[in-house]
Amino acid sequence: MKEQRFALAAVRGSYRHFSDKEKKIADFILEDPRNIIHLTINQIADELGLAESTVFRFCQRIGFKGFQAFKISLAAEVVAPLKDIHEKIEQGDSVQSVTEKVFRSNIKTLEDTLQIVDGEALEKAVAVILKARKVEFFGNGGSAIVAMDGYHKFIRLGVHVTMALDSHMQLMAASQMTPDDVAIVVSHSGSTTDVLDVLRILKEKNATVICVTNFAKSPLSKDADIALYTISEETDFRSEALASRIAQLSLIDALYTNLMIARGDEGKKALHDMREAISQKRL
Helix, strand or coil: CCCCCCHHHHHHHHHHCHHHHHHHHHHHHHCCCHHHCCCHHHHHHHCCCCCCHHHHHHHHHHCCHHHHHHHHHHHHHHHHCCCCCCCCCCCCCCCCHHHHHHHHHHHHHHHHHHHHHHHHHHHHHHHHHHHHCCCEECCCCCCHHHHHHHHHHHHHHHEEEEECCCHHHHHHHHHCCCCCCCEECCCCCCHHHHHHHHHHHHHHHCCCCEEEEEEECCCCHHHCCCEECCCCCCCCCCCCHHHHHHHHHHHHHHHHHHHHHHHHHHHHHHHHHHHHHHHHCCC
């Protein structure tokens, strides 16, 4: 995992999952990030009335090896910052202004997520999918829409791919998977009951689990074999889960494109056959 230029995004993206003590640390950082780079872990702990170990674990929770690695990343971000294009949407904003801010928010979500894209994890995901007997997508609610988009793309690859939308059908599908199969589980929080029920069965069946989830430690990211992360911020008018959708779609696009390249002529033939089939639907 990269540890550069995404410290603030990592704090914001994981905020809603923090404990009260962790939120206390996050608020202190976000209030004056420039000040943090001049403080020691001991000074921050004393200022907040917390143990040094709590501050250290907070840094690990958001993806850093420790406080020093977090501070180096934060320094790179705040010493020579890029212009923050994300603006808060206000109640009295015009339609044009809201539209511009939504677009800018989506752009920022993509840029923040790109900072934490793990190339090794993507390479591993491509490798296991290429060897899989079957690929099954899983997702519920808004994540089901992203999973369905992945299913729609992967059909073009010429691999055996399936997806069930109903949560009961997903449990049934998970029960039929084998160690030769790959499950791609999309879940922003990585901690909903439906997702964890499916995850439990997938692990029992020893299927390889790839998750697409928010950059925060969750039961899903902890137990998945390969984790692909997104980062997004919550606003008064948009939940972070809604904002993360564009990053989730982009991660799956990247996965699909890499797979298509890796499959070479087989991928091209599958895409050609698919286009030929649906051409009959055009006038």
